[in-house]
Amino acid sequence: MPKWFQPAAVVCALMFAATPIVIAYAPFESTMGLVFKIFFYHMPSAWMFLLGGILCGVASLRYLMTGNLKHDRTALTAAELTVLFGLLTLVTGPLWARKSWGTWWVWDVRVTASLVSWMIAVAYLILRRYGGPGSEKLAAGLALFGMANVPFIYISVNYWRTIHPATSVVPKLPVSMGGPLWFCVVTFLLTFFLLFKMRVRLEEQRARLDAIYLSLDD
Amino acid sequence: MLSLSAAFAQTKPPDDFKPISELPPAEQLPAGRLLVAAYVVVIVVLFLYLLSVARRLNTVQREVDRLEADVKRTGRA
Numbered sequence: 001m002p003k004w005f006q007p008a009a010v011v012c013a014l015m016f017a018a019t020p021i022v023i024a025y026a027p028f029e030s031t032m033g034l035v036f037k038i039f040f041y042h043m044p045s046a047w048m049f050l051l052g053g054i055l056c057g058v059a060s061l062r063y064l065m066t067g068n069l070k071h072d073r074t075a076l077t078a079a080e081l082t083v084l085f086g087l088l089t090l091v092t093g094p095l096w097a098r099k100s101w102g103t104w105w106v107w108d109v110r111v112t113a114s115l116v117s118w119m120i121a122v123a124y125l126i127l128r129r130y131g132g133p134g135s136e137k138l139a140a141g142l143a144l145f146g147m148a149n150v151p152f153i154y155i156s157v158n159y160w161r162t163i164h165p166a167t168s169v170v171p172k173l174p175v176s177m178g179g180p181l182w183f184c185v186v187t188f189l190l191t192f193f194l195l196f197k198m199r200v201r202l203e204e205q206r207a208r209l210d211a212i213y214l215s216l217d218d
Numbered sequence: 219m220l221s222l223s224a225a226f227a228q229t230k231p232p233d234d235f236k237p238i239s240e241l242p243p244a245e246q247l248p249a250g251r252l253l254v255a256a257y258v259v260v261i262v263v264l265f266l267y268l269l270s271v272a273r274r275l276n277t278v279q280r281e282v283d284r285l286e287a288d289v290k291r292t293g294r295a
Contacts, residue, residue: 016261016264020257027237028237029235029237030235030237033249034249034250034253035249035252035253036235037253038252038253038256038257041256041257041260042256045260084263084264084267087263088259088260088263088264091256091259092256092259092260095252095253095255095256095259096252096256098252099249099252165233165235166233168233168234169233169234169235172233172234172235173235174235174237176237177235177237191264195264195267195268195271198268198271198272198275199271201275202271202274202275202278205275205278205279205282206278208282209278209281209282209285212282212285212286212289213285215289216285216289
């Protein structure tokens with residue numbers, strides 16, 4: 001791993017440890033009270049989930065066009081992180097919804113589209129794990145559908161009748177709420193980036209191991 | 219039925235968040251358990267994933283180092 005990785009990991013861990021303290025200073029929301037503070041973890045998780053979906057799609061497209069295995073490794077890593085952060089989003093969302101909406105789950109357009117996107121990412125990983133030779137390209141094709149779903153998830157709340165808050169909420173946040181939110185977003189982004197680097201490194205080392213075994217067989 | 223009517227209500231979705239400073243304490247929603255559960259799930263899941271990747275990376279790295287050392291020692295390319 002590069003030299004900057006460990007110091008970056010320490011900074012990331014410290015930032016994560018600081019998030020509950022930073023969030024504690026944010027005010028309660030007038031209609032939701034304490035449960036609103038799930039927002040500071042839910043929204044960054046959702047953004048990382050969407051980022052993972054876009055990364056996986058772009059890397060898959062590049063892999064299909066060039067055949068370069070480096071893009072395939074990137075796509076696989078991004079798909080795993082999409083599943084991971086998607087899971088966090090789909091768990092923290094209902095925990096928040098139970099109090100704020102009075103129900104664990106609503107077949108709201110954004111929630112449903114997010115679930116579909118998450119299932120596409122899971123299908124990608126299952127295909128890669130059990131699909132055998134040639135599954136890389138099949139999975140890459142699937143990832144393009146996942147990527148196409150991402151802008152739909154984001155803008156759906158602006159065009160459909162939905163219980164989810166509109167995208168105009170975040171820009172209108174007062175500084176007392178916006179500050180902790182952006183701190184959490186940066187923390188999650190750094191976490192995403194570090195996990196991404198580690199996971200790609202794992203795939204690179206596996207490829208290197210395979211190459212060594214092949215050369216020994218020769 | 220209540221959740222269905224909530225889902226299909228004709229009410230406008232919120233487009234801003236207001237701080238709670240004007241509301242009386244009686245209208246605040248205690249939800250400590252849900253909040254703690256959300257934070258714990260996020261931290262635990264991320265930590266477990268990090269541990270999983272680190273463990274697999276160490277295993278593969280050790281194997282790569284061992285094989286490269288063997289190759290160097292035996293002089294096989």
